Amino acid sequence: MTPLELRRNPQPDIWDRFVLRHGRAHVLQTSPWGALKSQFGWTDDRVALACGEELVAGAQVLYRRLPAGLGRLAYVPKGPLVDWGDPDEDQRTSALLAALDRAAPSRKAIALTVEPDLPDEPLHRERLHTLGFRPAPFSAIQPRRTIVVDISPDEDAILAAMKSKTRYNVRLAARKGVTVRAAGEDDLAAFDALMDATAVRDRFGVHPPAYYTAAYRLFVPRGYARLLLAQVAEEPVAAVMVFALPPRSWYFYGASGNAHREKMPTYRLQWEAMRWAKSLGCTTYDLWGVPDEHEQTLEAEFTQRRDGLWGVYRFKRGFGGRLVRSVGAWDRIYAPARYRLYRWMVGARSWLLEAWPQQ
Numbered sequence: 599m600t601p602l603e604l605r606r607n608p609q610p611d612i613w614d615r616f617v618l619r620h621g622r623a624h625v626l627q628t629s630p631w632g633a634l635k636s637q638f639g640w641t642d643d644r645v646a647l648a649c650g651e652e653l654v655a656g657a658q659v660l661y662r663r664l665p666a667g668l669g670r671l672a673y674v675p676k677g678p679l680v681d682w683g684d685p686d687e688d689q690r691t692s693a694l695l696a697a698l699d700r701a702a703p704s705r706k707a708i709a710l711t712v713e714p715d716l717p718d719e720p721l722h723r724e725r726l727h728t729l730g731f732r733p734a735p736f737s738a739i740q741p742r743r744t745i746v747v748d749i750s751p752d753e754d755a756i757l758a759a760m761k762s763k764t765r766y767n768v769r770l771a772a773r774k775g776v777t778v779r780a781a782g783e784d785d786l787a788a789f790d791a792l793m794d795a796t797a798v799r800d801r802f803g804v805h806p807p808a809y810y811t812a813a814y815r816l817f818v819p820r821g822y823a824r825l826l827l828a829q830v831a832e833e834p835v836a837a838v839m840v841f842a843l844p845p846r847s848w849y850f851y852g853a854s855g856n857a858h859r860e861k862m863p864t865y866r867l868q869w870e871a872m873r874w875a876k877s878l879g880c881t882t883y884d885l886w887g888v889p890d891e892h893e894q895t896l897e898a899e900f901t902q903r904r905d906g907l908w909g910v911y912r913f914k915r916g917f918g919g920r921l922v923r924s925v926g927a928w929d930r931i932y933a934p935a936r937y938r939l940y941r942w943m944v945g946a947r948s949w950l951l952e953a954w955p956q957q
Contacts, residue, residue: 602647602648602649602654602689602690602693603647603648603649604645604646604647604648604697605645605646605647605648605653605656606643606644606645606646606701607643607644608644608646608653608656610629610633612653613628613629613644613646613653613656613658614628614629615653616646616652616653616656616679617679617843618843620679621681622676622679622715622716623679623843623846624675624676624677624715624843624846625817625822625841625842625843625848626658626675626676626677626740627657627658627675627676627677627679628658628822628843629644629658630816630817630820630822631658631675631816632644632658632660633816634809634812634813634816635660637808637809637812638805638809638812639662640660640661640662641660641661641662641705642658642659642660642661643658643659643660643661643701643705644656644657644658644659645657645659645694645697645698645701647690647693647694647697654690655678655679655680655687655690655691655693655694656677656678656679656694657674657677657678657679657694657698657712658674658675658677659672659673659674659698659701659702659710660672660673660674660675661673661705661707664708664940665943666939666943668708668936668939668940669706669707669708669933669936670705670706670707670708671707671708671709671711671940672698672702672705672707672709672710672711673710673711673712673713673739674698674710674711674712674713675713675739675740676713676714676715676740677712677713677714677715678691678694678695678698678712678714680694682714682716682722682725683721691729692729695729695730695930698710698930699930699932702932703932703933707932708931708932708933708936708937708940709929709930709931709932709933709937709940710929710930710932711734711739711927711928711929711930712726712731712927712928712930713738713739713740713924713926713927713928714726714924714925714928715924716924716925717922717923717924717925718742718923718924718925718926719925722925723925726925726928730930731928731929731930732928732929732931733926733927733928733929734926734927734928734929735929735940735941735944735945736927736944737890737926737927738890738924738926738927739927740924741886741887741888741890742890742923742924742926743887743888743889743890743891743921743922743923743924744884744885744886744887744888744921744922744924745884745885745888745914745915745917745919745920745921745922746882746883746884746885746919746920746922747759747872747882747883747884747885747917747918747919748881748882748918748919748920749847749872749875749876749880749881749882749883750881750882753873753876756872756876756918757869759918759919760916760917760918761915761916761917761918763916764865764916764917764918767862767865767916768862768865768866768868768869770861770862770865771828771861771862771863771865771866772866774830774860774861774862775830775831775861776828776829776830776835776858776861776862776863776866777828777829777830778826778827778828778829778866778867778870779826779827779829780824780825780826780827781825781826781827781837782825783811783814783815785825785827785834785837786807786810786811786814786825788827788834788837789810789825789827789834789837789839789853790807790810791834791855792834792835792836792837792853792854792855793807793810793851793853795853795854795855795856796852796853796854799856800909804853810839810851813839813851814839817841821878822841822842822843823839823840823841823842824839824840824842824871824874825837825838825839826838826839826840826867826870826871826874828863828864828866828867830857830858830861830863833857833858834855835854835855835857835858835859835861835863836852836853836854836855836863836864836867837852837853837854837867838851838852838853838867838868838871839851839852840871840874840875842874842875842878842880844878844879844880844881845879845880845881845882846880846881846882846884847871847872847875847878847880847882847883847884848883848884848886849868849871849883849884849885849886850886852864852867864913868917871883872917883919885914885917885919887910888910888911888914888915888921889911890923
């Protein structure tokens with residue numbers, strides 16, 4: 599058997615080739631995502647194992663300083679990239695975790711938080727426990743529950759799987775003169791204005807304009823993302839930024855203005871985003887985040903609530919798809935005393951937010 603070799607921070611192109619061919623390839627494990635987060639308060643690091651010249655396992659780790667001089671938190675979004683369910687890969691998984699156990703404390707991390715791209719099933723929870731992880735003090739950093747649309751059938755079949763009202767609105771938008779085009783970097787100002795309108799109207803938190811500019815520059819030229827702009831008579835009315843690593847795609851950022859909302863531009867946008875992803879060879883389209891409630895609760899509240907993410911859920915649910923819940927965030931602890939204080943701080947912050955909710 600060829601021995602495994604540790605590779606620290608392999609070149610971005612080498613790393614991304616590994617990510618792209620991995621069975622659980624996720625955009626949050628690509629080097630552009632690390633570069634994006636490194637511009638906004640994080641530092642990125644990559645730890646990989648090679649068998650000969652080929653990378654066979656790895657993790658992109660993001661580090662962020664914790665308050666009160668506690669040290670740092672090491673975070674692996676949608677990783678590590680290992681074959682979790684294959685017993686024959688235990689050696690690689692153990693070797694990678696051993697490498698992370700050396701790398702993270704060297705950066706003064708008190709814990710390693712991983713958020714594997716795995717469904718929330720007993721098998722995976724037991725596996726993480728066996729490997730020495732425990733549930734993190736927060737349920738997840740990324741949205742834990744989402745809706746994934748199957749875009750592998752032909753377009754008529756995809757439309758037929760949508761709720762009738764959503765399908766009607768997709769077609770209505772076209773009849774009402776909504777057009778959609780790929781946006782360039784000079785359209786980012788319009789995108790930012792639409793984001794601001796969305797934030798004010800729907801009381802959503804958004805990133806600063808520099809964040810979306812950086813995301814565009816890092817992902818779009820590589821072909822990993824596209825910014826789509828909906829217009830009515832050349833007036834920008836809505837936009838989405840969609841990411842794709844075939845066979846998977848993700849809708850991360852969307853915005854709409856206050857004009858021409860009756861023409862349903864956001865429905866046409868999502869449809870065109872799905873068509874773009876499908877043209878690249880994607881078979882799934884992840885709508886990225888709905889309330890983390892049991893399916894029965896979601897369906898019971900479907901027609902009743904419009905506040906917060908419930909309005910978002912109503913919109914996304916109309917595109918069909920299946921509800922998927924991830925296994926969530928899990929911690930590997932390096933500094934028990936400081937970790938206990940960290941857990942207490944997380945709990946206190948959650949209690950304060952519930953007791954005195956922000957306006």
